[in-house]
Amino acid sequence: MQVSVDFCLIPLGVGVSLAKYIAACKPILDQAAVSWELHAYGTLIEGDWDDVFTAIKACHQKVHEMGAPRITTTLKVGTRTDKEQTMSDKVDSVMRLWHETAE
Amino acid sequence: MQVSVDFCLIPLGVGVSLAKYIAACKPILDQAAVSWELHAYGTLIEGDWDDVFTAIKACHQKVHEMGAPRITTTLKVGTRTDKEQTMSDKVDSVMRLWHETAE
Amino acid sequence: MQVSVDFCLIPLGVGVSLAKYIAACKPILDQAAVSWELHAYGTLIEGDWDDVFTAIKACHQKVHEMGAPRITTTLKVGTRTDKEQTMSDKVDSVMRLWHETAE
């Protein structure tokens, strides 16, 4: 089952600068069989359900190992059986409507 | 790794009455080695990471089998290494502060 | 417009014990024209859109005043025009299906 995920991991008890924890997840996602892309309030991940959630679990484990005693993560998780749709397809289908409307 | 999850599954393309899809997840959660509790905007689940996410995946599969072509789920996922804390401990620690303040 | 919200505020940069910040939101919610209820991974709030979001803004302001330099909040926000439905109605409609199924 393919899944599209919006993944936002927040380590607690380590101050306000979270960038190094987010950065430490990069090699985990790179090595996983998933495609992913950072945005300003999370990371979009796309792939097989098990690959995606194995990577997310590994991110939690890594961030705990780095010293964060507590983590809270927010996820949006999308699956569909009616058609295949990549993350860029979703943006494209909205964009197309904007252009049609603007004409 | 123990995890506390707030799980809110929304089937799309099946109208506005979602209760039967949520209800269909009950046997899945009951059979999983997790503790869980329904609230008005989701389900709280607690257990080992793999047990919890195996159950969530099974809920997606079940709801697709029931005819929902598309699902979007929102999850909050909490892990901590500093202490064991159940869902009711979390509520208790806030409640205790309220009572102290009220005295 | 009536709204049902699941509200989970996480202060950052203040360590791992968040209970006192959550507790400080109680008087704000009590004074607002909303009904609310704590659960283990957030607070359910119900009321008029403006009352609910005024209270949520006041919680952010209060928690910053208490010394948290950064806050990240996760919200689920539900509105509907087809019928009035309280938070307990939602739980009831799932419960009813469970009992029917069990008979």
Next chain:
Amino acid sequence: MQVSVDFCLIPLGVGVSLAKYIAACKPILDQAAVSWELHAYGTLIEGDWDDVFTAIKACHQKVHEMGAPRITTTLKVGTRTDKEQTMSDKVDSVMRLWHETAE
């Protein structure tokens, strides 16, 4: 109070093609005093708290007017008092760490 928001609105009871509802929010965001950007699982919005939440409320109202009887929205809401930080600053601070690590 400045706020960064990740906004994901899901209309229910209108089938599985949501793009036209998302597209209808564009003029609302364009007319608001906010900066915003679409991604594959939501829209990032940045601006003054009241401007951002007025726009989000207007999106709910618009999507109901278009015929959606029910909406569920997921929001991540970030505020901070320690420094000003735009959405692109946040991505930059992670990117910088990746490049340092790669050297």
